[in-house]
Amino acid sequence: MRLHNSDLLLATGSAVLYTGCTFLPASMSLVGLLLALPMVFFVPGYTLTAILAHKRTLDGSHRLLLSLGLSLALDILCGCFLNLLPIGLRALSWVLVLSGVTVLFALIIIYLRRGIVPARTPAAGMGNGADAIPVARIVRGSILSAFALALIICALLYTVQSVAQQPANGFTQLWLLPPTQTTQGCTVRVGLHSFETTPVTYRVLATINDVQANMWPTLALAPNQVWEQGIAVPPAATAKYTSIQVKVFRGDKPNIVYRKVNVTILDAKQGCRA
Amino acid sequence: MNITPSHSVHSMVHGVFRVLPRPMQSPLRRLATRGGDVGAEKEYTGVYEGVGTLLASWFPALTLTCALGLCVTAYAFADARGGGSGLNTLFLPALLVMFTPIALRLLIPTTSRIERISLLCMLGCVCYLVKVLSSPLHFSFFDEFLHWRTLDDINQSGHLFAQNSLLPVSPYYPGLEIVTNALGTTSGLDSFHASLVVVGAARVLMVLALFAMNEQLLKSARAASLATLLYMINPHFLLFDAQYAYESLALPLATCMLFALSPHQVVSVRLTRLEPLVPLLKFSRERRHGLTTDLRWITFTAWLILVAVIFTHHVTDFFFDALLIIWAIVYAAKRLMPLYRSHLVRIAVVGVLVSCVSIARAGNPVVGYLSSFMSEAVTELGHILSGSGSAKQLFVNYSGPPTPLWERIMTVSSVGIITLCLPLGLLCLWKRYRSNALACTFGFFCLFYPVVQAFRLTNTGAEVADRAAAFLFIPLALVLAIFIVQFWPTTRLHWGQLTLITAAMSLVFLGGIILGVGPASALLPGPYEAIADARSIDPQGIQTALWSDAYLHPANRVASDRINQVLLGTYGKQRVVTTIQDTIDLSPVFLSPHLTDEDRSLLQQGRIRYLVADTRLTHALPLLGFYYEMSEMGAFHHKTPIDPQAFTKFDDTPQVNRVFDSGAIIIYDVEGLANASA
Numbered sequence: 001m002r003l004h005n006s007d008l009l010l011a012t013g014s015a016v017l018y019t020g021c022t023f024l025p026a027s028m029s030l031v032g033l034l035l036a037l038p039m040v041f042f043v044p045g046y047t048l049t050a051i052l053a054h055k056r057t058l059d060g061s062h063r064l065l066l067s068l069g070l071s072l073a074l075d076i077l078c079g080c081f082l083n084l085l086p087i088g089l090r091a092l093s094w095v096l097v098l099s100g101v102t103v104l105f106a107l108i109i110i111y112l113r114r115g116i117v118p119a120r121t122p123a124a125g126m127g128n129g130a131d132a133i134p135v136a137r138i139v140r141g142s143i144l145s146a147f148a149l150a151l152i153i154c155a156l157l158y159t160v161q162s163v164a165q166q167p168a169n170g171f172t173q174l175w176l177l178p179p180t181q182t183t184q185g186c187t188v189r190v191g192l193h194s195f196e197t198t199p200v201t202y203r204v205l206a207t208i209n210d211v212q213a214n215m216w217p218t219l220a221l222a223p224n225q226v227w228e229q230g231i232a233v234p235p236a237a238t239a240k241y242t243s244i245q246v247k248v249f250r251g252d253k254p255n256i257v258y259r260k261v262n263v264t265i266l267d268a269k270q271g272c273r274a
Numbered sequence: 275m276n277i278t279p280s281h282s283v284h285s286m287v288h289g290v291f292r293v294l295p296r297p298m299q300s301p302l303r304r305l306a307t308r309g310g311d312v313g314a315e316k317e318y319t320g321v322y323e324g325v326g327t328l329l330a331s332w333f334p335a336l337t338l339t340c341a342l343g344l345c346v347t348a349y350a351f352a353d354a355r356g357g358g359s360g361l362n363t364l365f366l367p368a369l370l371v372m373f374t375p376i377a378l379r380l381l382i383p384t385t386s387r388i389e390r391i392s393l394l395c396m397l398g399c400v401c402y403l404v405k406v407l408s409s410p411l412h413f414s415f416f417d418e419f420l421h422w423r424t425l426d427d428i429n430q431s432g433h434l435f436a437q438n439s440l441l442p443v444s445p446y447y448p449g450l451e452i453v454t455n456a457l458g459t460t461s462g463l464d465s466f467h468a469s470l471v472v473v474g475a476a477r478v479l480m481v482l483a484l485f486a487m488n489e490q491l492l493k494s495a496r497a498a499s500l501a502t503l504l505y506m507i508n509p510h511f512l513l514f515d516a517q518y519a520y521e522s523l524a525l526p527l528a529t530c531m532l533f534a535l536s537p538h539q540v541v542s543v544r545l546t547r548l549e550p551l552v553p554l555l556k557f558s559r560e561r562r563h564g565l566t567t568d569l570r571w572i573t574f575t576a577w578l579i580l581v582a583v584i585f586t587h588h589v590t591d592f593f594f595d596a597l598l599i600i601w602a603i604v605y606a607a608k609r610l611m612p613l614y615r616s617h618l619v620r621i622a623v624v625g626v627l628v629s630c631v632s633i634a635r636a637g638n639p640v641v642g643y644l645s646s647f648m649s650e651a652v653t654e655l656g657h658i659l660s661g662s663g664s665a666k667q668l669f670v671n672y673s674g675p676p677t678p679l680w681e682r683i684m685t686v687s688s689v690g691i692i693t694l695c696l697p698l699g700l701l702c703l704w705k706r707y708r709s710n711a712l713a714c715t716f717g718f719f720c721l722f723y724p725v726v727q728a729f730r731l732t733n734t735g736a737e738v739a740d741r742a743a744a745f746l747f748i749p750l751a752l753v754l755a756i757f758i759v760q761f762w763p764t765t766r767l768h769w770g771q772l773t774l775i776t777a778a779m780s781l782v783f784l785g786g787i788i789l790g791v792g793p794a795s796a797l798l799p800g801p802y803e804a805i806a807d808a809r810s811i812d813p814q815g816i817q818t819a820l821w822s823d824a825y826l827h828p829a830n831r832v833a834s835d836r837i838n839q840v841l842l843g844t845y846g847k848q849r850v851v852t853t854i855q856d857t858i859d860l861s862p863v864f865l866s867p868h869l870t871d872e873d874r875s876l877l878q879q880g881r882i883r884y885l886v887a888d889t890r891l892t893h894a895l896p897l898l899g900f901y902y903e904m905s906e907m908g909a910f911h912h913k914t915p916i917d918p919q920a921f922t923k924f925d926d927t928p929q930v931n932r933v934f935d936s937g938a939i940i941i942y943d944v945e946g947l948a949n950a951s952a
Contacts, residue, residue: 018460029461029462032460032461033461033463035461036461037457037461037471039460040453040456040460041475052574052575055564056568061391061482061485062486064482065479065486065530065533066530066575068475068479068482069479069483069527069530069531069533069534069579070575070578070579072475072476072479072523073527073579073581074578075452075453075456076449076453076585076586077578077581077582077585079434079448079449079452079453080452080585083433083434083435088432088433089433089434089452089456089459090432090459091460094456094460095460098456133326133327133330137329137330138326138330140334141329141330142334143334144334144335144338145329145333145334147338147341148334148337148340149337149341151338151342151344151345152344152400152403154345155344155345155347156348156403156406156407156410158345158352159348159410160410160411162348162351162352162355163355163410163411164411166355166356167355167357168812171814171817171936171938172936172937173818173821173934173935173936174934174935174936175821175825175934176931176933176934177825178931191825193817195813195814195817258937259935259936259937260932260935261933261934261935262932263931264929264946
C-alpha cells in the first residue's frame, strides 16, 4: 500500500472495526459509539468525495463539508435500499451496508489513484507561517479554549441536574381496570402509583353498587411506589349492571376525595364485560 | 444605439433617484456607485492558516465569551424552571454576549479565513446548545414528538412507511429518521440522544455549506462569513431548525447541494469557450476533458444529495426544485449555454421528476396536507385584503398579558431593517453580480420576503411567514451581505461603521429570536402553561401516557387535546385519532357542556375507545389560541377556559367508565358508548 493511500487504509480499517463492533457486548457500547460516529457521518462520504475529486485538490473545509453531506445522503439512500430487503433497517444490515459501501469506494479510489504522484502538502501545525507565531500565544489560546470547553460542559451538567431537580407538584395515579373472568366471577384490578414528593398515607374505599366491598384504611406509599389489588365482583342477583367505584382519600385530608374511578360491568352472570 | 438590459436598468435606477427627495439622492447615488465597485473587498489572507494561527487568534477568547453566554443561559433556564424571572432578564443578554463579539470579529477585514469558519461553526453549535439546554433529557418541542413516533415505528419494525396518525406525511419523508436509526442501532444510543447527535451534525453541515456556497459566489471569505452570520438571524435558526424535525436535516443537505452546484456556471462557461479551440490545440482537449469531468462531478453530487433531500422533507424539496428551475431559466435568459445542453436543466428535471414520483407514491398525503394549509391561509388573507375578514391582532398573547412594548419594537425593527436594506442589497447585487445566474436567482427569491410578511396578519398563515424565513434567508443573507460589503468597503471601514453595523445586526438577531420563540417564550423552559407546546410537557402527562402503554396496551384508538395527543402517541404508543389523519374533528365532544347525539355519533365514527381529559384546561386559556384543533369553536377567540361541566359530563354518562385518575388527567373508557350507538 502506498503512503498516499493511508487515508483509505484508515477508512477501510474503520469499516472493518465497525463490522466487528456489532458482535461487542452491550457493556462495550462506548467503543460502538466511537466507531459508529465516523461511519455514519464521515467515512462513506469521504471515500466518495475522494472518487469524485480524485484529480482535484480540495480545500480542507470543502472536503469536510462534502464528506459530511455525502455521508448523510448515502445513509438516507442506503436506508431506502435496506427497506427493500427482508432484514430491514437493523444494526447488522446497517453495519454491512455502510462498511460495504466504504470498502467499495476505497477500492475504486485506489484504482483511480494509480500512477498519480501525491502533491506535497505541509502537515497541520507546521510550515513557515506557523513558525512566526509566538508559542506563548498558542499556549494561551489552548488554555483559553480548554477553559471554554470546560465551561460548556459545566453548563450542560448544571442544566441536566436542574432539570432532574425541577420542582414539580406531586401526584398520585389511581386506576381501575376492566374486569377479567375468574372461577369466582369477575375481578377488577385497582392500582395506585405515588408520584408524590414525600411518603403519603392513603385510605382506599371500594364499593359495589354503592355498598362497601373493600377498604384499605392505611395504605402508606413511598414516592414512586406502586400498589395493586384485585376486587372480586360477585354475580349480581337482580341488577343488570354492577357498578364498582373506588375512592382514595389522603391521610392528611381524610374527608376530601383525592382520586376516584368507576367501572360498570354489564351483567356479571353472563361474563365480564365493561 | 443598442440599449442593453443593464443600460435600461441603470437609467431606470437614476430615474428613480431623480424622483426622490434631494437629501436621499446623495447617499443613494453613492450606493449606486459603490454597488459596482469590484475593489470594495480587499482580502487579507495570510500565507499560512492552520491550528496554530487559530489558537493565536481571537478564536479562543470568543469561544470563552460564548461559553460564558451559555452558562448564563443555563442559569436563566434553571431559574425559569423554578418559577423565577431569570429568563426575562438574562436570556436575551446571554445571546447577545454570544453573537455580538463574533459579529464584530467577522466584520473586521483582517480576520483569517480559518478563524471565520471556526467562529461560524462555533456560533452555530452554541446556538444549537441553547436548544439542547432548554430540554436536555427528553423531547419537548411539539414537532419532535411527531417525528419520534415515525422513528419509533422504524426502530420497532425495521421498515419504513408505517402509518403515523400524528403527522401522516412524516413516514413518507423518513430521511432524518433513517440517519437516526443508523446511528442509534449501531452505536447503542437511545432515540433521544441519537437525535441530538444527528441534528448537531446537520447544524455543522448547514454552517459549512452556507459559508462555502457564499464564498464560491462572492469570492470573499469576509463577505461569505457575513452572509452566513446574517442567515443565523433568521427567526427559526436558534430553536425551530435545531429541533428534531425533517427540515433541520433537509435544509443543510439542500444547501450542500447548492454549494456543489455553485461552480457550475464558471465550469460550463469555460467549457463553452474552449469548444472552438479543441480541434486546434492538444492542451484544449485535455482541458476540456478536465472540465467535463468537473461538470459530471458536480451533476452527480447534486443528484445524490437532491434525492436524499426528496426523501427527507417535502417543502425543502419543492423550494429547491423551484430554485433550480428559476436558476435554469435565468441561466438560459443570459444565453450562457443552450437549454438542451445545460447540466443545470438536467439536474432540475431529474429533481422535479423524482419529486413527482415521491408525491405519487400510494398513500402519500403531502398534496392534501400542504394545499389545505396553504389554501386556508391564502383564503384568510384574501378575506382580510377584501375587507370581509378581520386581520389577526399582532403581538397578541392568547393566555396572558400582551407582548411588552420593547419586544414589539425590536420585532418590528428587525423586520423593518431587513425590508429597508433589501432593495439596497438588490441594487448592489445587480451592479456587481448580475453576470452570475445563481446570484440573480437569489435576488429574485428575496422579493418574496416582504410578500410573506403579509401572512402574519392571518391566524392560520402566520406560521407561513416564520417557516418561509428559514428558506428565504439563504438568498436574503447573501443580498444583505453584498450590501454591507459594497456600501462599507474595507478600505474606508472605521470603528464607527463597524459598531453601527454590529449594533444593527444584533438588533435584528434579537428581534428574530423574539419572533421565533413565540408568545410568552412558549418554546423555552418555565412553569406549566395550558396548550403551550414545550411548556405543557410535564411529568403528569408523560406518566399518564406511559401508564396507558403499560396497562391499556398499545394501539387503542384515543382522543385528546393537542398536548396529550402527542404524549399518548409517543410515550403511550396509542393510535391517536386526529383530524389530519381521520378527518374527524372530535373537539365538540370535549367542549360541549352536554354529551349530544352528534357527539356520540362522532365517537362512533372515530371508533374511539378512550377519551383523555386534562382538567387543567378548565383553569387556563390556551397559549396557542386553541385547545384541540385550529378549527374548533372559538379558536383564537377564547375568553374563558373550558367549562368544567364539559368534562364532568362524562362522569354522569352511563356506559362511560372512569378508569384512570391522576388528579389533572382523567381517562374515560367509552367503548360501551360506542357499542351502544352502533
